[in-house]
Amino acid sequence: xxxxxxxxxxxxxxxxxxxxxxxxxxxxxxxxxxxxxxxxxxxxxxxxxxxxxxxxxxxxxxxxxxxxxxxxxxxxxxxxxxxxxxxxxxxxxxxxxxxxxxxxxxxxxxxxxxxxxxxxxxxxxxxxxxxxxxxxxxxxxxxxxxxxxxxxxxxxxxxxxxxxxxxxxxxxxxxxxxxxxxxxxxxxxxxxxxxxxxxxxxxxxxxxxxxxxxxxxxxxxxxxxxxxxxxxxxxxxxxxxxxxxxxxxxxxxxxxxxxxxxxxxxxxxxxxxxxxxxxxxxxxxxxxxxxxxxxxxxxxxxxxxxxxxxxxxxxxxxxxxxxxxxxxxxxxxxxxxxxxxxxxxxxxxxxxxxxxxxxxxxxxxxxxxxxxxxx
Amino acid sequence: xxxxxxxxxxxxxxxxxxxxxxxxxxxxxxxxxxxxxxxxxxxxxxxxxxxxxxxxxxxxxxxxxxxxxxxxxxxxxxxxxxxxxxxxxxxxxxxxxxxxxxxxxxxxxxxxxxxxxxxxxxxxxxxxxxxxxxxxxxxxxxxxxxxxxxxxxxx
Numbered sequence: 001x002x003x004x005x006x007x008x009x010x011x012x013x014x015x016x017x018x019x020x021x022x023x024x025x026x027x028x029x030x031x032x033x034x035x036x037x038x039x040x041x042x043x044x045x046x047x048x049x050x051x052x053x054x055x056x057x058x059x060x061x062x063x064x065x066x067x068x069x070x071x072x073x074x075x076x077x078x079x080x081x082x083x084x085x086x087x088x089x090x091x092x093x094x095x096x097x098x099x100x101x102x103x104x105x106x107x108x109x110x111x112x113x114x115x116x117x118x119x120x121x122x123x124x125x126x127x128x129x130x131x132x133x134x135x136x137x138x139x140x141x142x143x144x145x146x147x148x149x150x151x152x153x154x155x156x157x158x159x160x161x162x163x164x165x166x167x168x169x170x171x172x173x174x175x176x177x178x179x180x181x182x183x184x185x186x187x188x189x190x191x192x193x194x195x196x197x198x199x200x201x202x203x204x205x206x207x208x209x210x211x212x213x214x215x216x217x218x219x220x221x222x223x224x225x226x227x228x229x230x231x232x233x234x235x236x237x238x239x240x241x242x243x244x245x246x247x248x249x250x251x252x253x254x255x256x257x258x259x260x261x262x263x264x265x266x267x268x269x270x271x272x273x274x275x276x277x278x279x280x281x282x283x284x285x286x287x288x289x290x291x292x293x294x295x296x297x298x299x300x301x302x303x304x305x306x307x308x309x310x311x312x313x314x315x316x317x318x319x320x321x322x323x324x325x326x327x328x329x330x331x332x333x334x335x336x337x338x339x340x341x342x343x344x345x346x347x348x349x350x351x352x353x354x355x356x357x358x359x360x361x362x363x364x365x366x367x368x369x370x371x372x373x374x375x
Numbered sequence: 376x377x378x379x380x381x382x383x384x385x386x387x388x389x390x391x392x393x394x395x396x397x398x399x400x401x402x403x404x405x406x407x408x409x410x411x412x413x414x415x416x417x418x419x420x421x422x423x424x425x426x427x428x429x430x431x432x433x434x435x436x437x438x439x440x441x442x443x444x445x446x447x448x449x450x451x452x453x454x455x456x457x458x459x460x461x462x463x464x465x466x467x468x469x470x471x472x473x474x475x476x477x478x479x480x481x482x483x484x485x486x487x488x489x490x491x492x493x494x495x496x497x498x499x500x501x502x503x504x505x506x507x508x509x510x511x512x513x514x515x516x517x518x519x520x521x522x523x524x525x526x527x528x529x530x
Contacts, residue, residue: 053445060450070442070452073423075463076477080454082442091447105448112446 008153014144022141029134036127043123047116054109061086061102384516391513395506403502410495417488423462424481430457431474 060066063085070080088105089097100108430438438457441449460477461469464484472480 049445053448056444057448065453068442068452069461070438070440070454072440072460073426074419076423077461077469078438078454078457079459079461080438080452082450083453084451087451088444089441089449097449109446109448 008151011150011152012144013140013148013150016150017140017144019141019144022137022144026134026137026141029130029137033127033130033134036123036130040120040123040127043116043120047113047120050109050113050116054106054113057088057102057105057109388513388516391509391516395509399502399506399509403499403506406495406499406502410492410499413488413491413495417485417492420481420484420488424478424485427460427474427477427481 060082064083065085066082068080068082069077071077086102088100088102090100090105090108092098429435436457438454440452440454442452443449458473459471460474461471462477462480464470464480470480
């Protein structure tokens, strides 16, 4: 990593693999290849012989007898003929012969042909391997001649940790949020950083949106841009806590806001939304929007007032963040819940009297608090 | 001076060794292979002679045999008249003989094959002798003590 320390080693390739040796190896492999080629030719000869024989055996029974020269030893033959042309004596191996008809003989021969084919295939595969090897040796030789060097460096795992430590905020968040102390996986840190920054953005946007309700478009686009993965995970976590009304709030922010743009303009609140939750969220958000930014702002302020103590403590901040942060564990949530009670009544008043009120009320609360802190 | 002589000797030894390795030894291998071929021929003809004598002795005029179609697949063959036999006389020619004619030809052929074998044996012996001679020359050049008994055993 650092220039000062020489962690790696540099070895010229020609030291490891002298060009001459590489060439020698290449030629040796080439020899092996040519040998295999000869073998292959041999096998191909067998295969063609076999095919011819199959043809012959198939045709022999067409006639009762064939005029041929019957070999008598290797150097002589008699004029004669083949008789009993549908009876063949086939070697099974180990000196055992079987009497077969033409058809049966053809089957045997075809099986032999298959064995030969598989042999050819394996031989070809071996030759391919050898060729790859030869090309590798050639490449190595040429590289060694060109003076290529090999650079090696040990992989040190600490590096990642050091990099991560740079972002102190995240680290602080991690223990507080998760409540699980001790070494957390570095990845999670990164994820938190991502999510937290994203949340900050979202909050800003929400402020803007609250100010002028129609701006929610921008939110959506930006959402897409930022790390989707982390957000998704976030949502999943939140949804799993469907009890915790925060999920609905989140919906408001993200999913709800998207649909809001369209639907809010059309004044359709819950009709099109797939799930109850989302429907609720839409309602609440739409109401916020409908009521116009001022209304929402007013909400936030009200919320703020009831629990000043929580705000004053810095931990409260953290907890709020936790609410929004994806990996929220139970503990994180409990923190948020504690803060809720004062807020609920106020929001519920604002919201319409639907049975879903609690969900609606909660979403508004966290937002408001955060805004307060920011200001 | 000594260095020059040594170099000269070294070159000569090298040339002798090359001669042995690149000329004499391949020649020897080739000659042995040729002689083996002739041995085979001799065996083929002696077999044929024995077979024909068998036919003669048993007065077999027609014959049932198995014909190899290749790949060890056999079909029955029938020879209605065995008295005329076609014998390979070399260069792909087959001549129709009666049994007595065939036997006469085969004896001639065997004689000839025996002569060929003798020739090849001579040739092989001479090549071996040459190799030994050159090796001896190399030994003298290097002024090594004579190890005749040992070298004699090698070949």
